[in-house]
Amino acid sequence: MRYAPAPPAEPTGPPEAPEVCPICRGAGWLTKAVPYGDSDFGKLFACRCTQAAQAQKHAERLSQASSLAAFRDKTFAGFVRTVSGVQQAYQRAQAYARQPIGWLGLFGPYGCGKTHLAAAIANELLAHQIPVQFVVVPDLLDHLRGAFAPDSTVSYDQRFDAVKQAPFLVLDDLGTESGTPWAKEKLYQLVNHRYNAQLPTVFTSNTRVEQLDPRIASRMHDPGIQAVIVTIQAADYRRRRAEPAA
Numbered sequence: 394m395r396y397a398p399a400p401p402a403e404p405t406g407p408p409e410a411p412e413v414c415p416i417c418r419g420a421g422w423l424t425k426a427v428p429y430g431d432s433d434f435g436k437l438f439a440c441r442c443t444q445a446a447q448a449q450k451h452a453e454r455l456s457q458a459s460s461l462a463a464f465r466d467k468t469f470a471g472f473v474r475t476v477s478g479v480q481q482a483y484q485r486a487q488a489y490a491r492q493p494i495g496w497l498g499l500f501g502p503y504g505c506g507k508t509h510l511a512a513a514i515a516n517e518l519l520a521h522q523i524p525v526q527f528v529v530v531p532d533l534l535d536h537l538r539g540a541f542a543p544d545s546t547v548s549y550d551q552r553f554d555a556v557k558q559a560p561f562l563v564l565d566d567l568g569t570e571s572g573t574p575w576a577k578e579k580l581y582q583l584v585n586h587r588y589n590a591q592l593p594t595v596f597t598s599n600t601r602v603e604q605l606d607p608r609i610a611s612r613m614h615d616p617g618i619q620a621v622i623v624t625i626q627a628a629d630y631r632r633r634r635a636e637p638a639a
């Protein structure tokens with residue numbers, strides 16, 4: 394199919410384009426060289442240069458929506474694997490990033506690398522244009538509680554729905570949130586929705602599965618969703634050394 398540059402009066406290409414595109418001569422859009430009567434006659438098609446700019450903008454929008462900004466440097470390449478006990482978690486996380494189906498739970502105390510691995514998965518998926526939400530659970534609940542206030546200007550439902558329905562979600566630091574019935578209920582609604590819709594979700598927690606809300610724990614153990622639970626053992630080793638009596 395031959396294309397001709399669109400008439401100059403039509404929408405122009407991206408203003409930030411440093412060089413004039415040789416295909417559309419900067420118009421950004423093309424018409425197909427088809428005879429009058431053809432269904433494509435007079436229609437505008439985005440030039441390759443416009444498509445690239447749109448893809449870039451799309452990627453930026455996804456990145457902004459993800460709340461991953463603070464974790465953009467947490468990648469698989471930057472993960473230190475030499476610490477004993479983290480290799481299994483690293484391998485599981487990488488496998489999950491390649492095929493994000495079901496749930497992945499990364500359990501272990503602070504500083505064992507579980508948030509790094511969860512962020513590495515999210516960054517990997519984001520690089521493949523998969524919309525990602527990275528949520529620190531106590532922060533989300535604080536936000537929702539604030540948005541729920543009568544004088545709130547932020548839309549409560551919008552944020553909650555975005556997180557609930559995200560094609561991929563990280564729930565970081567599960568289990569440290571305040572245990573008010575309201576917070577528990579919101580979190581359960583969120584997890585239950587992810588369970589019913591079979592949506593890929595990564596959890597990190599410094600507690601044990603059994604210490605979570607029993608309704609959430611039972612979802613994690615439910616064969617209805619493929620959930621892989623990884624407990625990082627290095628941390629247990631450290632704890633044993635710190636508490637020789639145990």
Ligand SMILES: [Zn+2]
Pocket residue numbers: 406414415416417418419420421422440441442443
């Ligand atoms: Zn062009």
